[in-house]
Amino acid sequence: MSVYPIVLSQSKFIHRDSVKFPMQERALQFGDGIYEVIRIYNGDYYLLNEHIERLFRSAEAIKIQINLTKEALEEFLTLLLERNNIQEDGKLYLQISRGSAPRDHLFPTDVEPNFYAYIQNLPRNLEALKNGISTITHRDERWENCYIKSLNLLPNVLAKQEAKEQGRDEAILHRDGIVTECTAANVYLVKNNKIYTHPTTNRILNGCVRMRIEEFTKKLSLPFIEEAFTIEDIIDADEIFLSSSTAEITPITCVDEHKINNGQPGPITIKLQQAYEIDANIHQNSQQFA
Known part of the structure; x- marks a missing residue:
């Protein structure tokens, strides 16, 4: 089974070997x-x-x-x-x-x-790390095997674009009100000095930074609870933050129209950011979160 020599590309008929x-x-x-x-x-x-x-x-x-x-x-x-x-x-x-x-x-x-x-x-996004970002909530329309870091990212792309069109930075995804993760990051809720995040199942990607955060919490004697939370829980959250390889540990200070911690990064998030900087051996701006 072979391709015939003349193909249509960008409104031009060209030889198949010339396709870019x-x-x-x-x-x-x-x-x-x-x-x-x-x-x-x-x-x-x-x-x-x-x-x-x-x-x-x-x-x-x-x-x-x-x-x-x-x-x-x-x-x-x-x-x-x-x-x-x-x-x-x-x-x-x-x-x-x-x-x-x-x-x-x-x-x-x-x-x-x-x-x-x-x-x-890729310089660090110090503005977001210090002051936090705003998000929307969006229905999680992805497939059932999100634990695989596959190239099938169209639902993530559409949700992220929707966030941008609403003037926000990221989208928090949920399945029937149960929060899973963000379009390109894991997400966490802090309540009464306890950190909650979706369990490691096929519905989320177990982020490398997420795994390291769990280690940080042990050293800081902070409960790390793999238990899903809901969109309704967000309203009463003390803090919310996300993590990824490029976003590090970024505070979320606004979800939809609701401000988290009066729109300020919370103390537990800041402690985790400091632990991250030490672990990653980041020397510059090491006091930015103090």
Whole structure:
């Protein structure tokens, strides 16, 4: 099964070999792939091992065989830092798809996975970290396997866009009123000095920063309770915050029209931010949350 030589692309009839994007890439046609985003501080990866472990778990879940060991992948990613002479803050994007093959829902045979990774500079969002962000609530319309970091992100994109069009920064997703997570972050509610967040199930992505936050709470003697909360619970919350590799630990100071903690970041959120900075070995602006 082959593609005929003349194709239509951007209102032009051209030879298939001249198309600027990979027409038969399964990531493009099916979203058949996985990815990771890894934070970089001062030229070093943060939580690299955790991200690689999750990448391999995602690959196993959708039956992609990664043709590298974890150790070899880590070595390649370290070399990528060195080849680009990275000294500043940034992020790495890494993607693996099932490969390129004639379009068919069935897995292709004898096809190598397509893999690439690149680095972008990404300064810390100190304004959001210090003053917090505003969010909307939005129905969670994603599939049932959100624990896989797959390329199927259209519901996330639409919810995030809806938030932007309403002048907000992020969307808190819920299933019939039960809060799951945000479009690109885990979300937490603080009440009576206890931290609540959705249990680690197939309905959320167990974030690498989320796992580290649980460790922080043990050191700070703060209860970390994996128990889902509701949209109604948000109204009475003492604090709300989110976490991700690029957002770190960001306070949420407004949800829909309701201000959280009078629109100010709360003390527990600030303690966790300070713990994060120490753990990530971030020296600059280390007193910004004091």
